[in-house]
Amino acid sequence: MTDEVLGTRRLSKRFKGFTAVDNVDLSVKKGHIHALIGPNGAGKTTLFNLLTRFTEPSAGEIHFNGRSVSALPPREVARRGMVRSFQISAVFASLSVLDNVRLALQRDLGMSFHFWKSDRVLNRLNDRAMALLDSVGLTGVASHAAGSLPYGQKRALELATTLAMDPVLMLLDEPTQGMGYEDVDRVTALIHQVAVGRTVLMVEHNMKVVASIADTLSVLQRGRLIASGSYQEVSTNPRVMEAYMGTAPGHGKESVA
Template sequence: MTDAVLETRGLSKTFLGFTAVDGVDLSVQRGHIHALIGPNGAGKTTLFNLLTRFLEPSAGEIRFDGTTVTALPPRQVARRGMVRSFQISAVFAGLSVLDNVRVALQRKLGLSLHFWRSVRVLDQINEQALAILDQVGLAELANEAAGALPYGRKRALELATTLAMDPVLMLLDEPTQGMGYEDVDRVTSLIKKISAGRTVLMVEHNMKVVASIADTLSVLQRGRLLATGSYQEVSANEEVIRAYLGGGRRGGTAA
């Protein structure tokens, strides 16, 4: 038996006659790291936007954690536990590292609108925020301004704020994009660490990252799902090889 936390059936999106996502049937198993790969323009980010309800599907169904969410607004999908990071680093640059995580915790705990309360009320979440920062290796930088962090550390802070929302499913959009070698290794290790007991769906171009941490890969080309399987299975698939390399090649890889 399978335990899919996220499923789509016939999911499609058309823009003025152009089909960006074309009948995608996707199944993400609970507790897995599932990587979504494909050439530029394959429809990966559009699919993410559909899943998180930033875009309205033209057709198809989205089921999350046993419930159909196809018609729900983005905020309700997020409250159910589907939490997303974006390609572009998105931290509150003027706040401290600790306060960035506190903001996310306030939202999760329902304290974000209680502006009339004493700041001492919010001090109760400091211990929890520091524990999350410790998970991503940022506890010693808790009082630093988030905007002053190196790029790789900012991405780690984004992972921390995502964790603060206590997600059922983490959607990571290009988490290692624009990073140097050391930062890629650090963030890859962090994703592996924080995924314990959680489910991750990630868009990622770096095939070394995908090969090292993904349990399952799904390959998109021109909006259609070409293949799903392990890295070994997908990298040996002739359709995938043609999509990446422009022609068949026995024994090739998807990288």
């Protein structure tokens, strides 16, 4: 038996001579918050696109829950429990906060692609939707238009709609991007809270966030995986220090933080 939820073997993506992801062997363990970090242009978002099958790999394998998903369409990967959020906030702005979550919950009624249902049908989902909103601190704005929420609350709503899909693995792409300090702290705490009993793989630039909640870090540089381990192990790794700061091993600062 293995506790690996997601694994890649020599996963690669080439674009007309440019290699964005280069022979990456990634292993994400069940119940962990796993952070994927690296300088700008390291290939993090391309790797996310490969994992969720939005981009076709040039070579390599992707295994999820012990089965290959390398040739599956994105909708089937999501149906199996690998659910992704994106860098840009994505909510139905004109719908209420509650309705956004109820729509995400429609899969439980076997009507995932029937976006517009009567209130009578959707009201069956109210209790679960409100419980999800409570888990991210949004019950007080359930009736508000999602588009009227401040940015931090929109990201919290995205967490609720992601949770509504009952994910085995949550992939969060830059969940604190563009936030002020207060929102960063709040969303970080929410991620830590909703990750209980789940597995999370997140791309994140904020090292304070990573240090506070990640069990494991993997570092990409120019498409290659150069280090994996705990924050302490990775932050003092000479190759990581050089990738982030151009510091030669054995010189300069002792941490990426």
